[in-house]
Amino acid sequence: MTTSEDVLAGVGPRLQALRRARGLSLAALAAETSLTASTLSRLENGKLRPTLEQLLPLARAYGVPLDDLVAAPPTGDPRIHLRPVRRAGFTVVPLTRRPGGIQAYKVIYPPAGGGNTTTLQTHDGYEWFYVLNGNVRLVLGDQEYRLGPGEAAEFDTRTPHQISSADTQPAELLTLFGAQGERAHLTPSPPPPS
Template identity: 80%
Template sequence: MSRTEEDVLAGVGPRLRALRRARGVTLADLAAETGITSSTLSRLENGKLRPTLEQLLPLARAHGVPLEELVEAPLTGDPRIHLRPVRRFGLTVVPLTRRPGGIQAYKVIYPPAGRSRLTKLQTHEGYEWFYVLNGQVRFILGEQDLVLGTGEAAEFDTRVPHAIASATDQPAELLTLFGPQGERAHLSKAHH
């Protein structure tokens, strides 16, 4: 095994311990959740046992983190983040957060108004905040029908019927923060 692989595996134990403690879970609780014995979990956390993929997969699932976060491959010196756009309901959505759960960040590109109609009003659990990076959007929230331009922001409870679409013949780009369990983004105003 190369020195780099040793370094990567050596960091797994402390990360596992930190994740477990951050969740406020005991070794016994985690053993019940994963099917891995408490003594094996303790040896993994203390670096006395080299983790296997069969152990890491249920641990990543239990902690709600991607597998690569447990392993934390060494930095390559390349600072770029490789974002993968997804097409959803005619929109281009770029996930900006990798951690599952909690508040999620997205860049959303709405097609020009002529190419898509405003979808019917929708409701779902959660809380959303968006900032218009570029263009104009038509934002319907309950009985309100608004147009927001570049630099404007809105926040709302997604249980209120709502719809968002580009308001012009140009695409509109938004930065969106969404809390699936209704978490609100805590944004503070900068003091000048």
């Protein structure tokens, strides 16, 4: 049986792994969480027993549930508790909770004219999306595309782009995004000649 001491002993290595996976220094994390670098170091090395007041800002900084920091045992509840986030007029529901790699999201764009921006954006990464419901307007460079339910698109996000609903209904997408340029859809290589 796992004791509370066992659970708390595992917090330090998890905190250190999360910080290293994100490439953060103790000083940078300290600035983001308002905890001192010394406190963070002692938490990671197991020399300081973590408190809720210390773990909450760390969970926020890493974007993970508190349960992930303490490796809370599963409750047996099969429900998934997703937390939607509103961003620039649209709603994003994170579907993955691990750091790095390709991330999955459900994205809901409001009806056309309902707060959609017309500004093209660029950023590092690669995006693939599948239209679940509604119609989507994808502007990619100087090209414009309209996609309906069951259609998919993929593109390098360094290309100026904008995604929005194409009509008076919300558009729902399943999106896979690789911040490091990982592609979600790979074409297999042809077999070598015989």
